[in-house]
Amino acid sequence: MAERIPLSLVEGATRRRGCAAAAVVVVFAAAVGGVVGLIAGRLPALIAAGVVAVLFGVLFWGSTRRSVWLEGDSVVARTFGQRSVDLRGADRLELVVTDMRGTRTVGLLVGEGRRTVNVSLAVYAGTGGRELGILVLRRLADILAGSENSAGLVFSQLLVAQLRAEAKGEPAPDRPLYRLASVAPTGRLAQRLKPEAVTRFVASLD
Numbered sequence: 001m002a003e004r005i006p007l008s009l010v011e012g013a014t015r016r017r018g019c020a021a022a023a024v025v026v027v028f029a030a031a032v033g034g035v036v037g038l039i040a041g042r043l044p045a046l047i048a049a050g051v052v053a054v055l056f057g058v059l060f061w062g063s064t065r066r067s068v069w070l071e072g073d074s075v076v077a078r079t080f081g082q083r084s085v086d087l088r089g090a091d092r093l094e095l096v097v098t099d100m101r102g103t104r105t106v107g108l109l110v111g112e113g114r115r116t117v118n119v120s121l122a123v124y125a126g127t128g129g130r131e132l133g134i135l136v137l138r139r140l141a142d143i144l145a146g147s148e149n150s151a152g153l154v155f156s157q158l159l160v161a162q163l164r165a166e167a168k169g170e171p172a173p174d175r176p177l178y179r180l181a182s183v184a185p186t187g188r189l190a191q192r193l194k195p196e197a198v199t200r201f202v203a204s205l206d
Helices: 014-040 042-065 134-145 151-167 176-183 195-204
Strands: 004-006 067-071 074-078 082-086 092-100 103-112 115-125 128-131 190-192
Touching: 014 042, 067 115, 067 134, 074 115, 082 103, 082 115, 092 151, 092 176, 103 176, 115 176, 134 151, 151 176, 151 195, 176 195
Parallel strands: none
Antiparallel strands: 004 067, 067 074, 074 082, 092 103, 092 190, 103 115, 115 128
């Protein structure tokens, strides 16, 4: 059986996210119950609070349970269910930048048929951030280099350039993934970078 390699930017954060999510659910459910109680009485308030707690509890549980890992040549994502995409056979490879209150995440969106998985490569805020580890990026670059999709080689070269910049000790703003994240237009929650723009950017790297 192939080794599972976690594709996580934040190690050991699942429990903290779960506690925070539970606290949010309790407070929100109590608030909704309080409003309903003022209008309709105690029993409807308890029912409303219970319904809200169950619905949002399930949603938060799913978000905290989400995990992505590399298994052989495939990336696997688990939330409520599990889906897997073969990197070598992926028919869609795109870079996605999400912007949440000044924090930008660079993700590799891989798709095969109706299945898609988003692999977070790096997250930046200000002039710093977090990136996937060297060994993980190296493994992803090696697999993408042998992809049947022509875009695979471009992304492989991008990750190699990222590794080279890290090996040289370059600060985050000078690394390829940071530079790509910074040129994406602001004011959009999530946006896919045009393949031709990524190709030109990679070709311009030393």
